[in-house]
Amino acid sequence: MHNKTIAELSADLRAGKYSSVELARAFLDRIKRHNLQLNAFVTVTEDQALTDARAADARLQAGNAGPLTGIPLVQKDIFCTQGVKTSCGSKMLDNFIAPYDATTVARLKEAGTVLLGKANMDEFAMGSSNETSFYGPVKNPWDTAAVPGGSSGGSAAAVAARLAPVATGTDTGGSIRQPAALCGITGIKPTYGRVSRYGMIAFASSLDQGGPMARSAEDCALVLGAMAGFDARDSTSVDIPVPDYAATLTIPSRG
Amino acid sequence: MLLNKSDVEKIAHLARLEVTEADIPLYANNLSNILNLVEQMNVIDTTGVEPMAHPLDASQRLRPDIITETDQRELFQSIAPQVEAGLYLVPKVIE
Numbered sequence: 001m002h003n004k005t006i007a008e009l010s011a012d013l014r015a016g017k018y019s020s021v022e023l024a025r026a027f028l029d030r031i032k033r034h035n036l037q038l039n040a041f042v043t044v045t046e047d048q049a050l051t052d053a054r055a056a057d058a059r060l061q062a063g064n065a066g067p068l069t070g071i072p073l074v075q076k077d078i079f080c081t082q083g084v085k086t087s088c089g090s091k092m093l094d095n096f097i098a099p100y101d102a103t104t105v106a107r108l109k110e111a112g113t114v115l116l117g118k119a120n121m122d123e124f125a126m127g128s129s130n131e132t133s134f135y136g137p138v139k140n141p142w143d144t145a146a147v148p149g150g151s152s153g154g155s156a157a158a159v160a161a162r163l164a165p166v167a168t169g170t171d172t173g174g175s176i177r178q179p180a181a182l183c184g185i186t187g188i189k190p191t192y193g194r195v196s197r198y199g200m201i202a203f204a205s206s207l208d209q210g211g212p213m214a215r216s217a218e219d220c221a222l223v224l225g226a227m228a229g230f231d232a233r234d235s236t237s238v239d240i241p242v243p244d245y246a247a248t249l250t251i252p253s254r255g
Numbered sequence: 256m257l258l259n260k261s262d263v264e265k266i267a268h269l270a271r272l273e274v275t276e277a278d279i280p281l282y283a284n285n286l287s288n289i290l291n292l293v294e295q296m297n298v299i300d301t302t303g304v305e306p307m308a309h310p311l312d313a314s315q316r317l318r319p320d321i322i323t324e325t326d327q328r329e330l331f332q333s334i335a336p337q338v339e340a341g342l343y344l345v346p347k348v349i350e
Contacts, residue, residue, distance in 0.1 A: 099331055192311075193309070193311055236313070
């Protein structure tokens with residue numbers, strides 16, 4: 001299960017090969033077995049994951065599921081998640097339970113995704129090795145003596161170790177792209193203004209962008225499609241239509 | 256620009272990184288490649304090229320001057336370790 005693409009998982013869920021609850025449990029089980037070694041998670045939201053998964057199963061049953069319904073994911077701990085600790089990798093926010101959802105979190109929730117937990121990161125995103133987190137360093141799944149990169153190191157390690165099909169990250173000066181490269185996965189820093197910064201703890205507001213981190217361009221395209229879009233609560237959000245990213249995958253990248 | 260062994264040793268020392276003797280040629284080569292790329296970019300004539308402020312030509316959006324947020328003090332204070340009469344209580348820091 002854990003080696004399938006999002007499109008494959010989505011098709012399997014629709015076909016009823018397994019339920020969203022079973023899928024969530026499979027990933028939660030992998031997290032239990034491997035996270036101690038990798039330290040990719042600050043918080044594992046098991047109860048929330050199962051609640052989300054049951055809701056996703058109901059949507060699948062009712063026939064109003066989208067392409068991400070029932071897909072488990074990890075949110076970088078920089079995104080505010082209502083009722084869930086949002087530490088930003090810092091001791092200062094160790095007791096901060098966010099009172100609201102970031103726009104990105106809300107959008108992915110509406111799409112029916114299942115929250116597995118919050119990913120470890122460099123403290124306040126200020127680092128490129130994930131060694132500065134209050135919750136300890138994240139290890140690179142390919143070689144635990146190596147760093148996973150940062151600041152979205154927990155997100156990258158979680159996806160690379162197949163502890164989640166997809167994770168969110170944020171990039172100010174390479175914080176999605178560099179850990180994605182170091183962990184051998186795919187990450188996108190979207191064009192500034194595409195993804196709402198509302199509820200995303202700021203590092204440098206005129207450069208910060210949230211984006212997806214997954215195993216392939218296809219997986220990233222599907223998730224970015226759900227994350228992107230105009231948000232009146234972000235003063236630099238751009239009000240232009242979001243293209244169908246998944247549909248553009250077959251266009252050669254040469255201009 | 257080519258970096259030699261002593262350049263790498265100096266950079267490693269400044270960054271407080273331990274680099275083994277055997278890895279020095281590798282680092283010298285990689286770091287030189289980065290500097291060469293910068294030199295390559297410096298060759299390009301950029302006179303008359305307008306700097307790009309935003310790839311989507313976005314400008315600052317203004318919103319109507321009306322109240323959009325409501326009072327959520329109770330919600331926000333519900334996670335505070337200590338509050339009194341609507342105020343946050345914090346440890347005394349100035350004697």
